Amino acid sequence: MARKKQVVTAPDAAPPGGPYSQAVIAGDFVHLAGATPHRADRSLVDGPFEEQARATFDNLATVAAAAGSSLADAVQARVYLRDLDDFQAMNGVFAEYFGDEPPVRTTIQADLPGFLIEVDAVLYKPAE
Numbered sequence: 535m536a537r538k539k540q541v542v543t544a545p546d547a548a549p550p551g552g553p554y555s556q557a558v559i560a561g562d563f564v565h566l567a568g569a570t571p572h573r574a575d576r577s578l579v580d581g582p583f584e585e586q587a588r589a590t591f592d593n594l595a596t597v598a599a600a601a602g603s604s605l606a607d608a609v610q611a612r613v614y615l616r617d618l619d620d621f622q623a624m625n626g627v628f629a630e631y632f633g634d635e636p637p638v639r640t641t642i643q644a645d646l647p648g649f650l651i652e653v654d655a656v657l658y659k660p661a662e
Contacts, residue, residue, distance in 0.1 A: 563609075587651050615643055
C-alpha cells in the first residue's frame with residue numbers, strides 16, 4: 535500500500551501565515567514551507583538582517599526536527615531576499631546552518647511583506 539503524505543506541525547516554530555502546512559513528508563522527502571523571521575507567537579523579529587536571518591533559519595531547523603530530520607539532510611533550498619545587498623551576509627549565515635555539504639540553492643529578490651528574508655527547503659530522509 536502506498537504511503538500517504540504526512541503533515542508536520544512544529545509548535546516551537548513560527549506558525550504558518552496562511553492555510554498551508556509547516557512541512558509535509560512525502561516518500562523519502564520532507565518539504566519545508568517558507569520560514570520567516572517570526573516567533574512562535576507570530577511576532578516579528580524586527581532587527582538587523584543577520585538577526586532576522588538567524589531567526590528564519592532557526593524556524594526552518596525547528597520544523598525539520600519536528601519532521602525527524604535536520605538541515606544537514608537538505609538537498610535544495612530557496613532563499614528570498616528583500617534586498618540583494620544582503621546576499622553576502624545571507625551566505626555567511628547560510629553556511630552556519632548548512633555546513634560542509636550544503637544543498638543546491640536558488641536566491642532571488644522578492645517583495646517580502648515587512649521582513650527581510652524567507653527560506654524554504656527540501657530534505658532527503660529515506661524511509662526506515
